Amino acid sequence: MNHGKDMKNKIQHFDPKDFEAVKNIALNFPGAEESISHEGTPSVKVRGKLMCRLHDSGEFIPVRLDFEIRDHYLERYPEIFHLPDHFKPYPYLCMWTYHYDKKLLHEILELSWKGLATKKQISEYEAEKKNNGL
Incomplete structure (x- = not known):
């Protein structure tokens, strides 16, 4: 069996542009890094963990x-979030790519980041927000 040939013929159903707005917000959090994940999809990780x-x-x-x-x-x-069966046992919330609110997106990405960042990163981020009047 030639797995390499199978992978070449596999059709990708995603468009990386659908992730741009999410990525641009997520990468503003300290320690967030652009990465590639499952099936070659774009992702953002914090301390090596998927955000x-x-x-x-x-x-x-x-x-x-x-x-x-x-x-x-x-x-x-x-109307914005859903949870496919195979995600139920994992700590993930699934957001439709075609329907989201930018303020709500920032809110959930910040919560996600806080769950992955160090205490020092969080305290520095909160201090900066306070200094900037946010």
Whole structure:
């Protein structure tokens, strides 16, 4: 069996442009780095851990969030977020690529980042926000 040939013939269903707005916000957080994840999809990681990525279907963006926070957003914004069955056991919230609010996007990315960043990164970030009147 030639796995290399199979991979060459595999059709990718995502468009990296669908991730640009998310990536641009996520990369503003200290320690966030652009990366490539599953199936060659663009992603952002913090300390080597996945913060968010474009799903290989191109239809949604999984964002790492604690289960309790995830459930709150799923309940409050069912038109923006969803949870495919295979994501249920993992701490991710899936956001449709075609329907999101920029302010809400920043909010969930900040929560995701805080779950992955060091205490020092968080305190420095919060101090900078306070100094800038945000």
